[in-house]
Amino acid sequence: MTVDVRLDELLVAHAAGRLAEPVALAVATHLALSPPGRARFAFYEALGGVLLDGIEPEPVAPGAWARLLEQLSDVEPGGVGQAAIPGDHRLPPPLWPYAPEGLAGLRWKRYGPVSEADLKIRDGGFRAKLVRLKAGRRVPRHTHAGQELTVVLEGAFTDKIGHYGRGDIAIADSSLDHQPTATADGDCLCLAVTDARLLLTGPVGRFLNPFLRF
Ligand code: ZN
Numbered sequence: 001m002t003v004d005v006r007l008d009e010l011l012v013a014h015a016a017g018r019l020a021e022p023v024a025l026a027v028a029t030h031l032a033l034s035p036p037g038r039a040r041f042a043f044y045e046a047l048g049g050v051l052l053d054g055i056e057p058e059p060v061a062p063g064a065w066a067r068l069l070e071q072l073s074d075v076e077p078g079g080v081g082q083a084a085i086p087g088d089h090r091l092p093p094p095l096w097p098y099a100p101e102g103l104a105g106l107r108w109k110r111y112g113p114v115s116e117a118d119l120k121i122r123d124g125g126f127r128a129k130l131v132r133l134k135a136g137r138r139v140p141r142h143t144h145a146g147q148e149l150t151v152v153l154e155g156a157f158t159d160k161i162g163h164y165g166r167g168d169i170a171i172a173d174s175s176l177d178h179q180p181t182a183t184a185d186g187d188c189l190c191l192a193v194t195d196a197r198l199l200l201t202g203p204v205g206r207f208l209n210p211f212l213r214f
Contacts, residue, residue, distance in 0.1 A: 020124025
């Protein structure tokens, strides 16, 4: 699992109910599929409760946070109560309201090795879609005008930051120019939440920018 410190900010905001709906959906989907994610979230919920109760928290011992993260990263993801739409084991419960008939009930559009289905939620300038990338293929190299959250539902992908498997969440913004590539063992299905269109940065991609929906 690749851990991003910005995930902590998202979890704190999620615990406080402050996230736009598509972003909250990405976090909830991550939590549904990731036991280490749930453990981190429980920590922040407990911390929020302490703060709300007005109790002066004890000073945290040096290194405690690092040790907690170390313990969490030892937990294997998957396997905990993953109910699913019958016949659609890939979608965890937070996604059901947006895809009541499963993957086959969504309207898919294909762009080369990439297929996309809009989940038709708009909130706070964010939108959400499902993206399927064929095994071993890559999406065009791009950077981001805003934020991009990607949660892996099935398969895995890599980019220059790390390797992301089922339940992992990748956080990208304008500081990252990357080219996610699906691993060779199977198609990679992800939930992608963005607040602005992607900007292609490869030699050919630059010319395609005006035609892209984000
Ligand atoms: Zn990206």
